[in-house]
Amino acid sequence: MIQPGGVEDPQRKTEELRSFLFLTAVMVPVLSVITVAGYGFIVWMTQLISGPPSH
Template sequence: MPIIPKPSTAPSTRSEELRSFIFLSVVMAPVLAVLTVAGYGFVVWIYQMFAGPPGS
């Protein structure tokens, strides 16, 4: 029977939480916003390749 190590449950420190918040708000939120807009633009571009431009 393998020995399963107990997960560490040490509380995070204030500096770790601040670093995580800054990473999420300064890096991840803009990256996700750009990827979302770029993905939508790509989907519209591919759709228009098959369906034609609007009004045609």
């Protein structure tokens, strides 16, 4: 963010870069795996209760 003097704070820029890298390299893959695993679990439980899909 640009401060009133027109100079960016290098510490803030580093913090933003670190946050961006953490979100893209850690959180997105973790959330993707959780989402796919959750969907797989729901399908598995549904088939366990109602049986496999039939024609």
